[in-house]
Amino acid sequence: MPSSSSFAFKDRRSRKRRRTHVSTLIYFCSLWTFLSLTHASFLPTSPVHHFIHHQRNPILLYTSVEPEETTYFSPNVPLGHRHNIRNSTTSSSSSSEDEYSFFDQTTVTVQAGSGGQGASTYKRTKGGQQGPPDGGNGGRGGHVVILADASMNTLASLQRRFVRAENGQDGAYSFQSGKSGTNAVIRVPLGTVVHEVLEDGEQRRMGRLSVPQEELVVALGGVGGEGSGVTANTRGVIRPRNPPTKGERKVLELTLELIADVALVGVPNAGKSTLLAAVTRAQPKIANYPFTTVVPNLGVWNPPSPGRGLILCDVPGLIEGAARGVGLGHAFLRHVDRCHVILHLVDATSNDPIADYEMLNREMVAYGTGQLARMPQVVVVNKMDAYEEGSGEKWEEGLRVKFTREELEQRLKEVMPHARLLWMSAKEKEGVDDLMGRLAAFVQKVKDSTSDTK
């Protein structure tokens, strides 16, 4: 039988335990209320939390339990996930913008470095007295230099719109001249022409970079200030008389001029890039959709036996209205203009190869002063493998030929100014060597005749 004192002890103990429980409960309830008001998103979802959070920051609203079906951009997608989606769409949209802009012309502002200050110091003699002036000259400001880089083929990488060279360092005591500022180097592809844009909007040609590693100084750095020091050439001055000068600042327009022997011209998907890849080491993008090429690609074809090679320019596909600028036609036709010979590729599997051929010639005649119309043209029908026997697989791939080979040849010759028509398959590399051999001889003839007439 428990004693009365032990009963009293137990009673006190159980009351104490109850009190502890109640105070713990009160503590958790108040903590709950506090957290729900301040950090609602960390807590399990309840309509109250939703409401509070929604009011404060609807963008950050998401449930702690991910909904079964998440829709992109829904506020219910966890934040990290949503960020990924956003990033990927932003980057893809910007890259597609990049792809469809034509980077052969850009404007850049350059600022050469200013000269450093000349020092105005005096030699300290043993007794702490001031000796003769010993200030060094300020360093020269860095120049802005344009450098021809053979590994580049567009101005696309020139994202910086403002280029600044380093300032020269200041001179110091004991005849220490300041270090010259480092030059700023702008790398551009070969064939870049540099113009200075003057204040009245007029342009002054500064030069063209055509040899690898060629340099063009476009903005001169400022001259360093004169120091006070006595040297063999200067008598020493109490205060430097010639202050440093500022570096030049210029607005430059850079234009990429591609000069090739042969321009590969054709409607989108004709196989121009396939031909370039087949005969040169260039690796243009090739795909079965129009406008795969958006920037002209250059490639060098080397003949099998030693001789003169050919520079080929794969011009992006041209469409109706190109001469008026449709589909960046102006920019592309400008490159055709600078070549010696046009290689006109006709796609045998097009819906209407003859209409394509005539349309392209119309555009070339309409472009500029009509000089493209006078440019010699070699016509070649591509994708002749589509006619080959057993071309069943090709039909499955969706290649269709509207006319037989003879019909197409006859119809083309009816609209062509001459009867020299070549056939090839750029993909299967059939007829390609023959074409290139003839082309090289023809280009040489054209070059010889133009140099004769000059």
Ligand SMILES: Nc1nc2c(ncn2[C@@H]2O[C@H](COP(=O)(O)OP(=O)(O)OP(=O)(O)O)[C@@H](O)[C@H]2O)c(=O)[nH]1
């Ligand atoms: N069967 C066959 N397909 C070819 C031939 N030449 C090119 N193609 C295909 O035609 C499609 C277009 O080729 P591209 O070389 O990208 O055409 P492109 O003229 O450069 O096209 P754009 O850059 O859009 O102007 C690709 O799927 C090639 O594989 C060929 O001789 N035979």
Ligand SMILES: [Mg+2]
């Ligand atoms: Mg192409």
